[in-house]
Amino acid sequence: MNGQKVVIALLVCTVVASGSEKITFMSTQLVPIAEAEWVRSELLPRFTKETGIDVVFVGAGYGEFADRLVAEYKAGKGTIALAGGLHGDYTPLVRTLTDLSKEFADLQALGDRTFIPAFVELGRLNKIQAYIPWTQGTYLMVVNKMALDYLPEGVDIRALTYDDLLAWAKNIYEATGDKKLGIPAGPRSLLHRFVHGYLYPSFTGYQVIKFDSPEAIKMWRFVKELWQYVNPAVATWDAMDTPLLSGEVWIAWDHGARLKQAIIERPDDFIAIPAPAGPRGRGIITVLAGLAIPKASPNPEAATRLIEFLTRPQTQVIILKGVGFFPVVKEAIGTAPEGPLKVLADGVMAQASSKDLITAFIPSGLGTRSGEFSKIYRDTFVEIVVKRRPIREVLSRQGRLLKRLFQETGAPYPPPDESR
Amino acid sequence: MIERGSRRKALIYLAALMVALWVLVPILLIGLAAFSPKDEVYRWPKSIIPSHFSLETMEFFLRSYGVIPSLLNSIWVALLTLVLTLIIGAPAGYAVARFLFRGRESFRLGILLTRMFPTALLAIPLTTTFIRWGLYDTLFGVAFIHTAMALPFAVIIATGIFIGVPKELEEAAMVMGCSRLGAFMRVALPLALPGLAAVAMFTFVISWNEVFAAGILTVHNRTLPAHILTTLQASPLYFRFAGGFFMVIPALIFMFFIRRYLLHMWGATAER
Numbered sequence: 001m002n003g004q005k006v007v008i009a010l011l012v013c014t015v016v017a018s019g020s021e022k023i024t025f026m027s028t029q030l031v032p033i034a035e036a037e038w039v040r041s042e043l044l045p046r047f048t049k050e051t052g053i054d055v056v057f058v059g060a061g062y063g064e065f066a067d068r069l070v071a072e073y074k075a076g077k078g079t080i081a082l083a084g085g086l087h088g089d090y091t092p093l094v095r096t097l098t099d100l101s102k103e104f105a106d107l108q109a110l111g112d113r114t115f116i117p118a119f120v121e122l123g124r125l126n127k128i129q130a131y132i133p134w135t136q137g138t139y140l141m142v143v144n145k146m147a148l149d150y151l152p153e154g155v156d157i158r159a160l161t162y163d164d165l166l167a168w169a170k171n172i173y174e175a176t177g178d179k180k181l182g183i184p185a186g187p188r189s190l191l192h193r194f195v196h197g198y199l200y201p202s203f204t205g206y207q208v209i210k211f212d213s214p215e216a217i218k219m220w221r222f223v224k225e226l227w228q229y230v231n232p233a234v235a236t237w238d239a240m241d242t243p244l245l246s247g248e249v250w251i252a253w254d255h256g257a258r259l260k261q262a263i264i265e266r267p268d269d270f271i272a273i274p275a276p277a278g279p280r281g282r283g284i285i286t287v288l289a290g291l292a293i294p295k296a297s298p299n300p301e302a303a304t305r306l307i308e309f310l311t312r313p314q315t316q317v318i319i320l321k322g323v324g325f326f327p328v329v330k331e332a333i334g335t336a337p338e339g340p341l342k343v344l345a346d347g348v349m350a351q352a353s354s355k356d357l358i359t360a361f362i363p364s365g366l367g368t369r370s371g372e373f374s375k376i377y378r379d380t381f382v383e384i385v386v387k388r389r390p391i392r393e394v395l396s397r398q399g400r401l402l403k404r405l406f407q408e409t410g411a412p413y414p415p416p417d418e419s420r
Numbered sequence: 421m422i423e424r425g426s427r428r429k430a431l432i433y434l435a436a437l438m439v440a441l442w443v444l445v446p447i448l449l450i451g452l453a454a455f456s457p458k459d460e461v462y463r464w465p466k467s468i469i470p471s472h473f474s475l476e477t478m479e480f481f482l483r484s485y486g487v488i489p490s491l492l493n494s495i496w497v498a499l500l501t502l503v504l505t506l507i508i509g510a511p512a513g514y515a516v517a518r519f520l521f522r523g524r525e526s527f528r529l530g531i532l533l534t535r536m537f538p539t540a541l542l543a544i545p546l547t548t549t550f551i552r553w554g555l556y557d558t559l560f561g562v563a564f565i566h567t568a569m570a571l572p573f574a575v576i577i578a579t580g581i582f583i584g585v586p587k588e589l590e591e592a593a594m595v596m597g598c599s600r601l602g603a604f605m606r607v608a609l610p611l612a613l614p615g616l617a618a619v620a621m622f623t624f625v626i627s628w629n630e631v632f633a634a635g636i637l638t639v640h641n642r643t644l645p646a647h648i649l650t651t652l653q654a655s656p657l658y659f660r661f662a663g664g665f666f667m668v669i670p671a672l673i674f675m676f677f678i679r680r681y682l683l684h685m686w687g688a689t690a691e692r
Binding site for chain 2: 024026031032034056059060061064068070071075077079080188245261
């Protein structure tokens with residue numbers, strides 16, 4: 001009985017302790033334990049000091065995030081004041097979100113921050129400003145310095161091509177007998193992003209338009225060849241930081257956030273470099289995270305103030321330096337973090353300033369069916385590379401599915417396709 | 421004859437050993453990794469025994485936001501679930517075991533029906549309803565769901581147990597002046613206690629491991645799995661080991677205490 005009383009007392013304490021205003025900020029970003037601790041102990045206290053508003057930061061997986069927003073919206077009564085998620089997290093949830101057009105105009109009027117226009121546009125879903133840009137991320141490569149000894153002659157590591165990558169991985173294999181190239185292909189990996197946002201734009205110039213084209217056939221032949229030098233254990237890896245640290249992989253492609261830990265643990269052993277270029281250019285994806293206020297938000301005013309704080313140029317720099325999430329306001333872009341995160345930031349900057357860049361975005365407007373888009377590219381990869389089915393046949397079948405998906409949803413083709 | 425007997429015995433021991441290793445080796449490996457220095461967790465090929473023990477990871481994990489409160493929440497929810505399940509499940513099992521009533525068979529089937537709906541499907545309506553009823557983000561709310569999940573098993577196991585308690589004993593008690601309830605409380609229940617301990621164990625584990633409902637029904641008052649699962653999935657390897665090990669321990673302690681009741685039951689069956 002005593003134990004129960006203690007528990008109740010503890011619970012009551014946590015609720016009552018702060019008599020002041022208190023809001024909940026739920027996010028699918030910054031969830032890993034060390035990052036969440038940083039948010040709670042370094043980032044949010046600054047806001048509390050300034051405004052007197054306490055913020056409870058709750059990390060959530062995507063499924064939980066979505067279910068909760070929908071449930072609170074349906075009940076008309078919520079606990080989440082502010083939501084933080086990826087562009088793709090929000091697309092199926094637009095009806096549960098407040099239109100932030102007015103709030104956005106107010107932020108603009110402050111005059112101290114210039115949001116990247118493409119990001120603001122991306123945040124407009126179903127004719128409302130569903131979210132306000134918060135941070136951006138990208139996918140790139142991290143390389144163990146040991147691999148540099150095997151780099152083919154005359155290759156500029158900051159302007160790598162896919163052919164160079166193949167030659168490099170082959171060199172390593174022939175010299176060491178190990179397959180040291182890593183592209184994550186586990187069940188929760190982001191392999192589909194590699195296919196639609198990196199391979200396709202680099203080889204065909206487009207994500208969707210040339211899905212089933214002679215260039216695509218050539219590309220898939222190349223991928224099959226490249227895959228001979230990919231560590232076979234990739235099928236079990238969702239993120240490449242662990243295999244980089246264990247030395248099972250020397251050259252890895254993944255999302256910056258999923259490579260970061262390797263660099264943090266051993267900053268002297270790794271370098272970050274831009275993703276390779278294909279015949280059409282250097283296809284890369286920019287991922288955008290945004291802040292949204294649910295319709296059921298118990299305290300939209302406090303949430304708006306938190307948005308103002310989080311998108312302030314100074315705060316954006318603090319976030320970059322603290323956890324390596326990149327700014328979305330022009331005033332903050334260009335500052336580099338110090339310490340281990342500098343290694344990652346250097347790679348990202350080098351990639352962003354490549355001359356042959358083709359920036360791809362994850363499609364918007366597919367709504368609840370955005371998962372199908374990823375699945376089509378993933379399935380295509382599995383059928384061609386793993387099951388070794390005839391390329392032409394797979395592409396024409398999957399291409400029909402892809403076409404139908406865009407026809408049925410009426411969604412615009414994602415950049416770079418629409419801009420050409 | 422003796423030789424065959426001892427060979428049989430040896431085989432049984434061997435099987436028992438295999439089962440024990442099957443369960444214990446992973447726990448041991450997680451435990452060792454949880455107390456290894458950070459960089460050794462990543463080393464490949466992996467060494468089984470760390471060069472020295474390190475509390476660094478575990479300490480950071482335990483000190484990180486919400487771990488201890490959510491541990492208390494988890495224990496509290498598991499105990500609440502346990503009490504609710506026994507209060508409802510034991511009499512229900514007794515009724516099915518002892519009485520012939522109309523719809524008994526459909527009742528038995530109906531119990532299992534609740535397991536047919538995946539929680540994932542119910543998540544949104546459930547949460548919406550809980551918000552309206554004011555159960556959202558409360559430990560009672562989570563305990564209610566866990567009770568609903570554990571009840572089918574509890575009723576089925578309890579039925580089996582009460583069938584095993586001879587009806588004649590209760591009749592004798594009633595002849596000697598006990599009421600129906602008195603016979604249940606004084607005779608049937610004590611005899612069924614070891615079996616109910618198994619029910620308790622089962623319920624505790626169901627509640628302890630459940631993450632989906634606990635995750636979606638709570639925001640601030642999270643149970644341990646709900647609190648750490650998402651976090652750990654996205655965290656570096658060494659934190660996953662620390663978290664994994666930490667999750668296992670309380671359940672093991674609970675098993676350790678309730679174990680003797682179980683042995684008692686199995687002992688009784690063997691004698692019969």
